[in-house]
Amino acid sequence: MTDDELTASRRDILKTGAVAGVGLGGGSGVLSTLQPADESGEAVDQVTSFLGEDQVVKTACGPNCRGDCPLDVFVRDGQIKKTEQQVPAASEFKRGCTLGISHVQRAYNAKRLKYPMKRASWSPDDPQPGARGEDAQFERISWSEALDLVAEQIQTTKGEYGPESVYWHAGSGSQGTSGYGRLKQLVGGIQDSFVYGIDTNVGQGFNRITGEGGVFMPPTNTVEDWANADTLIIWGSDIFASQFQMDAEWILDAKRNGAKLVVVDPMYTNTAEKADLWLPIRPGKDTHLALAMMNYIFENEVYDDTFLRQRTNAPALVRVDDGTLFDPTRVSDNPPDGGIVVMNEETSEPNVVGAETGGPFALFGEWTIDGVAVRTGLAALREQASEYQPADVAEVAGLSVADIKTAADWLATRGAGGILPAYSVGRYLYGHVFGQAYATLMALTGDYGRHGNVHAQHPSYGGPSLQTGDWGNPEGGVSLDTYGYQEILSLLENGDPVQPRFLYGTNSNMLGNQFPNRERWLNAMESLDTIVWADMYHTPTTQQADIILPAAHWFETEDVLGSDHHPNIRYREQAHEPLWEARDDYYIMAGIAERLGHGDKFPDDKREVLDRFVQNDDRLSWEQLRENGTVETDETPTVAYTDAFGTESGRITVYDDDAPTEKGPGLPDEGISLEVPEPLEARTADDWEAQNEYPLVFMQKHSKWRIHSQWANVPWLREVNREPQLDIHPKDAEQRDISDGEYVLVHNDRGSMVVRAKYNEGIQPGLVNTDQGWWAEDFVEGHYQDPISAETADVGRTFAFYDCRVEVERAAEEYQSNQYTQDNPRGTAGSASGGD
């Protein structure tokens, strides 16, 4: 299907509509074309539909989109026919997306791994890591041979190089009870983690001054409460394209109730299209904007002074000389834990106050106490914000002054407000400062602990976690040293501090997605003698492995699953046995465990393990799970942040006296201390050293056609979204003599890719984008991860996928030829990948 068939112009005669309502007119009773079989049972010709005749299997989707969608799978004659959204026990959380209902083409996909395989050029004695690559050949082996090899390699590697040379890697690609965590603790070794490394910026900054959440999205009011919001600011997130299945309808509810929707994004997205106010910000200027909004709030005195006095350290007295908090023991002999010194305006005396305590405390002012000059924390913040006048920031960020003021005014004065960032702003090197900035901004407007406050998309629910007992921490297990993803490269490249030799990878297509500077990883992985990888599909990552283990599709497994993002515990009934020789991950783990002498820790039947989870949990019964597919749990408060904050003072530290000093590219050597939000930029900065050579900022947004790199080979989706493209503004393209649809070379000093140019009036001039998640074989050449740096900052410690600059030019003539205009540029993933 071409774009021509999927677009309409306003000039066309079709009128547009926001919402389609369809209905029948005329007509009397219900008609049916269904006929029962007659006595002979041969009247099948009369049956025109098997609707309602399929076995309905209750199961669940399980990638890392956080939808946790319960699904109904329709099975007949042992075949999956289709999927439909399931209405769970907490029924308002029925959800699902285009990908969820396309699962039949994931289950029956030509890229499914069918058998265990071994790289032909690999052997235990002569691993030939240099022979890995896109041309590596594989040969089929039996499961027992594969598991023997894995177990032997673990043993040999541990024996020769020590346990720390066994490296366990897992991504986020699959939910389920695998025993992976259990096995690695029994075996020992080292493990990697998202923390830090991927998307750990925004939450980290928020957490630093609120003490709440971790490094990912912070707690928020749950979605049932969003309709109470009066202003919602979606900041750097295309919520109606990515993760829309759980959030879209609730945002629309809020809009219907009268909420103003503001969208901050350099791209005119699906979400921007729904906004009352769109702020087309320049890349990397988000903290500038937050400070300009604070500036407006200070200038117009529309901050929430009661909230600031009671729940933040705004009134805390700060020493002018060194920026530390004034010592409470100089005011009180017995100050409360974490107490702050404030100036009581009624008595003109300093007091020490604990958490959640309001009073007539000065918010601004300077005093001298015991010969020490002090001012309030809020005064320090106001001074910082005064440097960011809306008029100046408008110029820096490419915005209009009026729009900045409107956004600030709506947030401050329209009632309950919310800011919903996702991870994108954290994909700039210093994105954690934005986390601090928006947490501070919402403190100024008092938007914590009230109905209608929103602090993140995809809210978490605490209730529906499973009671797994010691399953995750087996007796006799050891704790593994953990390295953030951003540290792993150093391990592989330099053996610092340990040198991994054996890698077991699962749930991850790291070389297809989210490991920046791909070529560097490929080279670094040559230090590994053995790479074992389990997956459902033959991905660009399994192509780099030595032993490949075929895992079952989710619908082919039985499981009991918690949910992070809706209050239902979910059941997966098996739709059919795993195809070919694919295996439930549990049995892969059990097979390895048995060979390493831990067979007693993995029951022969996985159901025994699941039965423990069910027996451990008073809320669960097999009967309920099997009959309904879900069990409702509801222990999560609707409104978040109603109690003292998790900081030492129990208050939001709008002035962070204990702030870290950030160091990294683009910053002065001594670093920048972050008591208050300070806009820091690396490659997006106007004065970045290589900006003339590589003038375009390159981002890789999430699309609605994939979850990370999953679903990349579903034919239905490929019909609409055929190949990787580069969103480029026609102005930038024309300057470079690039026509719409031509292949372009996107490059910098790190790497390059060749993709088709897609004119997009909605992308900011100076910015280009390729949606993430395309596999290596989908590119004519290179990969979108090749130009991205794997460098991280001292404090942020997070890969900066969007902090990337490139130049774009028309690709050489050979790339424009017909062979690259097929469904797939390399001619490998079209019909062959499709499962059609």
Place this chain on the structure above:
Amino acid sequence: MGQAWNRVLTVGGDHVDTPEGSYPEDGDGGTLEMSYQPTACQHCENAPCVKVCPVNATFTREDGIVEIDYDKCIGCRYCMAACPYNARVFNWEDPQHVPEEGTGDVEERPQGVVEKCTFCSHRVEEGLDPSCVVNCPADARIFGDFDDENSTVSKYVAEYDTHQLLDDKGTDPKTYYIQGEMSPGRPWKGKELEEELDEEPTAEEPADVTGDESVSGAAANPTGGDD
């Protein structure tokens, strides 16, 4: 492989999910605009496809759904030319399905015939909403009976600014597009999903199986797959 019965058109730029207009550079207003228009068979009261079909393969059912009798269809494609909504597709090839036998929910459409959205008549007959309604993540679709003033769909059309596509053509579609800040709530709540249907075909339930000639005509084929 896919034969699109429903296409969500991007109204805007030349590519899917792109707007038209000018980008608001340096704080100027810009003129970007984009919206989406789900476009399927409009099930016109005065359907041009029905009028032009030389063999009466396309017909309007008593309940208002416009359907095709694939046995009668001769593949002339007059209906495709007549349809101002571009709602119909032609089967140039033998149908392909995943899984191979298809779902079996709807009739097979062989090579050489025209097909289109049926409002999921096979579901409607069982009291289910069409698949596009139950699967819409934004709950943007409502299906119901306009003859019933109290149906949700009637109330929405009465309350909000609505229009029919190309209403100047006099086709009188049974599909309305609603404008405004609204969301239909949770139209599926309290509605049956397919899994709640009886496992056996519901022979005892329908009021009138044979009374309508055109419907029984459409029911002559053995089951096949959908796409």
